[in-house]
Amino acid sequence: MRKELIVFASGKPVKVIIRNYTIEDVDGLIDIQKACFPPPFPSELWWREDQLREHVARFPDGAICAEAEGQLIGSMTSLLLREDSLTGYHSWESITDGGYIRNHDPLGDTLYVVDLAVIPAFRKSGIGRWLMSSLYELVVHLRLKRLLGGGRMPGYALAAGEKSAVQYLKDVTAGINNDPVISFLLRCGRMPVGVMENYLDDEESCHYAALMEWRNPFLSPNQERVE
Template sequence: MNYSEILPSGISIVPMQQSHADALEQLQYIVFPDLQEDEILHAPQYRQHVNIFPEGQFVATDGEKIIGATSSIRYHFNPDIIEHHSFFEIMGGGWFTTHEPNGEWLYGMDVSVHPQYRNLGIAKALYRARHFTCKQLNLKGQMTVGMLNGYAKQSAYMTIEAYYDKVKSHELFDPTVSVQEKIGFEIRGLMKDYLNDPTCGNAGAIIVLPVDKNI
């Protein structure tokens, strides 16, 4: 599938290529400095992603510079039944061996934007690219586990369960999940022990974006 969007800033959203792999690995360390090494995606894994499911991988470029990306797989998912898994498990140790070619949902593994390029609408554009794939492949929509990155500032005052409830009820604003809600995602559940990142209490919110929503 051919896909391209040029943002007002001049940033381009295009399909990921194997030639982007080394730059994408470098971007991981910049965007996710607190992730454990086994949760960081590396160049050989990015090349594998393009081989396995090219329709689910996109990058944001500023000229020749890679400044953002998103990776995803197809997955069988029931939004009404929350099955626990870790980030390491769901991404097949980074190799996307968990990709289900007939999966009815697009599972977003990550969205990354270089800190110097934030607040330009790049993340939302990457979600739009994923939504394009959902529509082209007649999927039910996209889902992911959004990191509750505001928890670190509240962890001394409440549990991760309490923080999640307050974010869901809009009593607290989370810099990641609340923004994803504004894009159109719906919060469906809490996924504890999802990854090793104290910033989000090792947890995330399960969120879904049905294909019939426009973003």
């Protein structure tokens, strides 16, 4: 994957390249993590070189990044899983193999999002949406059923004393509450399908996550992926 586009950062047009990342991008990808997830987010959850090597080796199509003026400004990682392996409860740790994606299934019908990060300086420029739409394109290209992933709910800690995580998600969807992550995912076309408890070590979300999907609109219900 490789495409070029213009985004506006602080009112200035900037040329951006969205492409698959490679092992040569390791340092830049780790710098993105540090900028996007400062404490209290656990530093041990930042990408490590051995994890990134697995991403590139096992599913390079699902490992994408955004680059501007020679600097990596965002990244997104995914793996393929079978829909029947996603029934019931799972955590980020279990479903992503601790971020190593060694459980990637080339015959999977669901593109599962492992991570999405955009550095603060470019968060108002639409990079996150472009990365997301690039994976939607991959879902269509591979004739998958859907894109799925757990979204952090960093606004929930402020509301946890008043409502359950399920009610908080309903209220964000209804516009009663605004959540920086879930509201963004809704604007990207993702739809909530459930709430996961103890999904991630994330105090801001009280360790909850909203399971959010995007269904392939070009795949009829009775179609199967053909290899």
